[in-house]
Amino acid sequence: KISEKINSSFKKLRGNAVISENNVLDALKEIRLSLLEADVNYKVVKELIDTIKEKAIGSEVLKSVSPTEQFIKIFNDELSKVLGGSTTDLNLKVKPPATILIIGLQGSGKTTSSAKLGKFLKEKSKRNPSLCSVDIYRPAAIKQLEILCGQAKLNFIQNDNDKILDICRNAKEKAYNVGSDTLIIDTAGRLQIDEEMLNELKSIKNEIEIHETLLVIDSMIGQEAINVAKNFNDEIGIDGLVLTKLDGDARGGAALSAKYVTGKPIKLFGSGEGLDMLEIFHPERMASRILG
Amino acid sequence: LKQSVKIDENTIELIEEALIMSDVSVQTTQILIENIKKRVKNEKFENEATENFFLDLISDEVEKILKRDDLELNLNPHRLSVILISGVNGSGKTTTVGKLSGLLRKISDKRIMLVAADTFRAAAIDQLKVWSERSNVSFFSNDQKDPASVVYSALDDAIRQNIEILIIDTAGRLANNSNLMSEIKKIEDIVIKKTNSLPQETLLVLDGTSGQNALSQIEKFKEVITLTGVVITKLDSSSKAGFAISASRDFDLPIKFIGVGEKLEDLVPFDPSEFSRALFK
Ligand SMILES: Nc1nc2c(ncn2[C@@H]2O[C@H](COP(=O)(O)OP(=O)(O)OP(=O)(O)O)[C@@H](O)[C@H]2O)c(=O)[nH]1
C-alpha cells in the first residue's frame, strides 16, 4: 500500500513543523511510481505531481495526523478533484426521445452498458427507454443487445434494414410512437484512429439529434487511454465517460488520464456483468484505488 | 580514438517516457535502462547519443527477450489436439478462436471443431457459430449451463467424428473472480480426464490495449491453469502492448499470435523482430 511505502520516507519528518521539499522528495517518488503502475498516463503523472507537490510543500504538519497520512490525504483530495467536480447527470431534459449514443473501443463494454443504462434509467429515474443497435458488423451483436433487453424487460427496436442512419431514424420514430422518453443507441466498437469509423459516428451526430454521447472505457486500458479519450472527444464530441469492469483488480488510472485530457465527467461505472451493476461514479473512492 | 557515448539525465527521461508510454512496466523499464547504462559504460559507441539510438539498442534487447524456440503452436500429429482459450471479458477470445480456426483450416487439412463453452453471455454461442461458418469448420454447442459439461460432451462428439483439432472458446472472466477462476480450472480438468493429457495449448488472450493489469491476469490465470502461451489482440490499435516484455521475461510465456483486426485473416504468428521495432515508433 502506498501509505506503507511513504511512511518510511516520512520517518524523518517527525518533529518538523512544516513539510519541506527534501522531506517529500522520496515520498513523491513513491507516489509517481504508484500512479504509473496504476496506468495513469506518463505526462499526466508529471503534471499532477508538479501541481500537487506545490500544495504539499509548505503545508503545516498537523498535530492530529501523521505526516504520511496528511501527505496522502493531500494527494487523495487533489486526485478526487481531478476525477470529480462536475455533474454526473445525463442531458435528458429534452424533447423526447432523449437520445444517448454509446461509443468506445472494441470490447470495452458498450452493449452490456447500454442495456444496464436502460435498466438504470427505468428503475432509478422512472424513465421509459427504448434501445437499438447500429453494430451491423460484429457477429450476433444486435442479437446480444436484444437478449439483454429481454432480460431487463426493456423495449428493443429491431432494425428494418442495415443502413446506419435509417436504423437511427427508424428507432427515433418507433421510440416516440411507443411513448419512450429515451432512446439508447449501441454502436460497434472502433479504434479512435479509424477515420472511416469516426466518420460513421460523425454522420450519426450530423443527421440524428443526439443529446448525450457517452464514451465507454475499459478500466484496464493502458497509456493510450489519453489518446483514445482525446481523439473521440475532439473528433466526435463526448458528454461523459463510463468506466467498466471495475469489479476487476485493475487500478484504473485510465480514468484519471481520460478525465484530465477531456475535462468531461466520469458519470457511471460498471461493477460486474449483471444488468444491475451500473453505478454512479465516486471520485474519492476511485482516487484511493488509483493511488494504491 | 572512439569517443565513448554518454547518456545524460534528459535522455534517460526521454527513454523512460517512451518505454512507459508503450505500456512497458515500471520495473522492466528500470531494468532496460540500467542495461543501457552498463553498455554505455563498457562499450565504445561511435554514434550520436540521441534518444533514438538508445531506443534502437533497447529494441534489440527486447527482441532477444521475445525470441524463443517455442513460439510455434504445439499440435499432436497423431491424435486429437485440444486448444483451450481463456482471458478476461472483451479481450478478443471468440474472435481469436474464429480467426485461429480459419488459419489452421488454410494451412492444414485437419478436421477442426469449435466448442462454444461460453454458456453465460448473451449471444456468445451465436457469435462463435457465425465464425465457424466463416472458417468452414465444425461447431459444437448444447443446452448445458455448466461449461465443463459442454466440453465433456464436445470431447465425446469430437472423438466420434475423428476431429483432429478442438478449439474451446470460454466465457470472459476477471482474474480476481475466484468462482470463475475455479470454473476454468474445472474445464481444464475435464480435458485431462477425457484425453489423459493437458490441452496441447492453453492460451491466454490479452487485450493489446491493456496496461499493467495484463501482468496480473497472467499471474492469476497461471495459478489455476497451465498456460502454454499468450495471444495479444488489437495490435492494430495505437497501443504498443509493452507488457509483452514482462510476459516473456517474468512469466516465461511465449507470445504465439497477435490480432491485428476484426476480420478472419487478422491473426498472424508473433514476430519478435517486428514487434520490438514497432514498440517505439
Ligand atoms: N466483469 C465485468 N464484465 C463486464 C462489465 N461490462 C461489460 N462486461 C463484459 O465485458 C465483455 C464485453 O462487453 P460488451 O458489452 O460485449 O462490449 P462491447 O463494447 O459492446 O464490445 P464490441 O461491441 O465488440 O465493441 C462481456 O463479456 C461483458 O459481459 C463490467 O462492468 N464488469
Ligand SMILES: Nc1nc2c(ncn2[C@@H]2O[C@H](COP(=O)(O)OP(=O)(O)OP(=O)(O)O)[C@@H](O)[C@H]2O)c(=O)[nH]1
Ligand atoms: N481492432 C481489433 N478488434 C478486435 C481484435 N480482436 C477482437 N476484436 C474485437 O474485440 C471485440 C471483442 O471481441 P470478442 O471476440 O467478442 O471478445 P471476447 O473475449 O470473446 O469477449 P467475451 O466473450 O465477452 O469475454 C469485438 O468487437 C472484436 O471484433 C483485434 O485484433 N483488433
Ligand SMILES: [Mg+2]
Ligand atoms: Mg457491442
Ligand SMILES: [Mg+2]
Ligand atoms: Mg467471447
